[in-house]
Amino acid sequence: MIKNHKDTFGGMKVETAAASLETTEAVSESGEEKNIVLETTLSAEEIESKEFEKTVQSIVDSYANLGIAEVSGYLNVRKTPESFGEVVGKLPKGGACEILDTSTEGWYKISSGGVTGYVSSQYVYTGDEAKKLAAENVAERAVIDADKLNVRSEPKADADVVDQVFKNERYDIKSQQDGWIQISDGYISADYVTVKYALDEAIKQDMRQTVLSLYDNLGVSNVSNYLNVRDNPDETKGKIIAKLPSNAGCDILDTSTAGWLKIRSGNITGYVKSEYILTGQQAKDKALQVAKLMAISNTDGVNVRTEPNTNSSIYTQISNSERFLVADQQDGWVKIEIDDQDAYLSSDYVDVKYGLEEAIKYTPVVEVADTSNSKSNTKNSTGKSSSSSKSSGKKSSANDGAAGSKSGSVSSKRAQIANYAVQFVGNRYVYGGTSLTNGTDCSGFTMSVMAKFGVSLPHNSGAQSGSGKSITSSQMRPGDLVFYSGSGGINHVALYIGNGQVCHASNAKSGIKISTWNYRTPAKIVNVLGD
Template sequence: MYRRYRTAGLVLGAIFLASVGMNGMDAQASGLGDSLNTGVASNFSQAADTEELTQATAEVVWTGTPLEGYVNIAIANVEDNLNIRASADGSSQLVGKLRKNGACEILGSEGEWSHIRSGEVEGYVKTEYLYTGQEAVDLAFQLGQTVARVNTDSLYVRMEPSTDADYWTKVPSGEELQVIEEMEDWVKVDIDGEDGYVAAEYVDVTSELDTALTLSEALYGEGVTDVRIAICDFAQDYVGNRYVWGGTSLTKGADCSGFVLAVYRNFGISLPHSSRAQANCGTKISVGDVKPGDLIFYGNGKRINHVAMYIGGGRVVHASNPRTGITISNMYYRSPVSAARILKD
C-alpha cells in the first residue's frame, strides 16, 4: 500500500540524494510521517546545470505522489474551467475542459499556446492560464487528494473496520475512494458523506490530481435527444463546485438531491429535495436501461441515501461530499439501488 508524500520541498532533496550516488535505486525519504518511494532511472551526478537537471528529472517516477505519471506538469490557473481546443486557435473545436487547479502534462508549445494532455483529453490551451515549472510542482503537492484505488475485482466498503461489520456498498476494481484516515489494517474512506472502511490489502493509497473532462458527444450514445444532451452539459458545467448539506445552489453549494433539483429546475422541472423522494418521481426503470439525464440512486441495501445523474459513457455527475464537491464518477462506483426517468422525451 503506497502512502501519500506530503512535503513538496523534499522533491529537490530527493534529487540531491540521487545526485550523490543513488543511480537506478529506490530513495527512501523517512522520518517525515509518510514515505517517498522514488524510482531513479537517470544519473543526476552529471546534471551540472538547470537544463541538464530538467532532462534528468524526466526519468524520475514519483510513485504514490501527485507527480506520478508527469514529466512536465502544469496546473490550470483559472477561476472555473480552462477550454481545451483541438488546435492552437481560439476558434478551433472545443475538445475538453480543464477544471480549476486541474493538472496536465505539457507536450510542447506553439506560440502563446501549450499542447497538453490531461486524462483522456489532448489539445491546446493558452499558456498564460497555466502554472508551470517549480510553481506547478509545489501546487501539485498542495492540491493532491489522497485516494484509495481498489486493486481487486470488487471490494466491500464496511460500516466499521471489521470483516464482520455490515457494508455500505461494493465498489469495482480501479474505483478511487477519498481517504479520511489510514489505519493499520484498514483505510477509512468517504462514501458520499458517510464514513466507510476498506481492507488496506485490497487498495493502493496514492495522491491524485484532477484532470480534464472530455466533451465528446459520442459519450451520450445514439438516439439521445437534444434536451438530454443539454441537461447533461449544463450539469457538468458545475463540476468542481462546492458540496453543502441542505444546499440547492449550483454556485454556492448543494447536496446530492439539491444538485439534481437545481439542474432540473433550470429546465422547468420541479423535484423534491430528498433522494428518497426523488426516487419516487417520474418512471422507475432498470439501471441497465438508463439514458443521459436519468437519475440513479444508491444506498445501503434498499435504503436510498444518494442520487446522481447519468451522463452517458457509464458515468454519473453528482454532489458527492464536502471533499470532492460536485464530481463525475463511474456509475458503478458503488452499487446502484434503483433508477428513475424524469424526462418524457
C-alpha cells in the same frame, strides 16, 4: 577435506565429506578411536537447495532484532507512537523490519526500507517465530535502483505508463523477458533494478514532494471550476474530449501552437488554452500546496464497508481506478468519504498516495430535433426560449464554449439538461443546500437542475427515486437519475449525462463532480421526464 557430518558408533567415528574418499584403519584392540571418512555425492538440485538455505539464513541473520509484519494488507509506519500519528510508510504483510526500541507500550520503533517510525506491536512477530516466517518469505525480488522508474503496460519502451516505482522499493518478480521484469502492476526495465533474494520491506508513504516526480514537464490548471480539453487547438473546430478540474495536474507535451498547450493528464491527451495553465516554479508550488492523499482502487468490485473489519456490512462496491480522498489510515484499512458517508476499504485493494486531480473524459451531448412539445419547459428565468448554447448560463472564461460530439445524440431537452448540469462541476457541496453556484447537496443539485427545465422534484434522494418510472441501465439516457443506497436505503442521487457518466454533488471535499455511472453499485435508475 570438508567435514560436514559426524556420528559415533561404539569406538568408531564416521565422518562424511563432500569431496573426499579417505579411510583409516579399523578400531584398534586397545579401543582407540579411529577415523573412517566416506564420500557423499550431492545432486545439482540438492546443492542448489543447500545454497538457497545458506542464502536464506544469511538474510535472516542480517537483522539484529528481526520483526515480521503479520497483518492483512499492510501495517502503517507512523511518525509518532500514536494511533493518529502521521503515516510515513507502509510495511506489507510478511515484510521485515529491524526493531530499534520496545520501550513504548503497544509500539515498536522500527527501521525498514529506509523508513524509520513506529508500528503497532500487536501486528509484529519477533524472536524465533519471526525467523521462521522470514525464512518462508524470502524470495527473488526486484530492488529499484533509479530515483523513479516507469511501470509500463507491456514489455516495451513505447508502451503506456501505468504507474511509477521509486528507489529502494522491492517488488515480487512474476517473470523476466528480454530486458524487462514483470511485477504486479506491469513491466519495468531490468536496466534500473537489482534482482536478488531478499525479504520485503517498508516503502515510504508517498509524500507531497513525490507528486513532482510524477510529471516530466508539470502543468497545473488555474481555473475555478474546469478547463475544456480539445482534440485540436481550435475553439471552433476542436471537439471537447475531456475536462481538466481545478488544480489538476498534467504533463506539457508541446508548446509550439500559439495560445495552446498540448498536454497529457491521466489517460487523456489533447489541447488546452495556455492562459489557464500554470507552468515552471508556479506549477510546482501549486502542486505541493494542493496535492491530496488519495485512495485509488486497483481492482473492480471492491467492497466498501461500514466499519474497518470484514464482519461489517457492505456499504457499496466501487470500480477499478476510482479515486477517493483519504480521511484516515488504520492498520489494514483506509477510511474514505464516499459521497457524504464515511466508509472503509481494505488496504489490499487500494493504492494510497499523494496526487493531483487529473482530466476526466467527457464529451457534451449533441442535440437533435425534439419531437415532443418541450418548448415551454426549456425557458430560462427571463422567459426566453433556451437553445443549446444559451441554456448553460453565463460562459466561464475557462469554459470556452461547448463543442459538439458525434458520440451520442438525444432529444433537445435531454441534451440541454445534461450540458447545463455539467457547467457547475467544481462548485461547492453544502448539506441541505440547493444553490448550483453557492452550494448544494446531491438531491438539491438534481432538484435545481430539473427545475430549470420545468420538472419539480422533492429535496430528498429517497423521495426522488419514487418520482418517475424505473428503468434499466440499457434504457438510460442523459437526463435520467441514478440512485445509490447504503445500509439505510437510498442515500445518494446523480444525474446521468451520457457516455457512461453521471454528474453529482458528492461531498464537501469533492464538490460537484463527474463520475462513471457505476462508480458505486446503482440501486435504481429513474426516468423523471416522462418521455
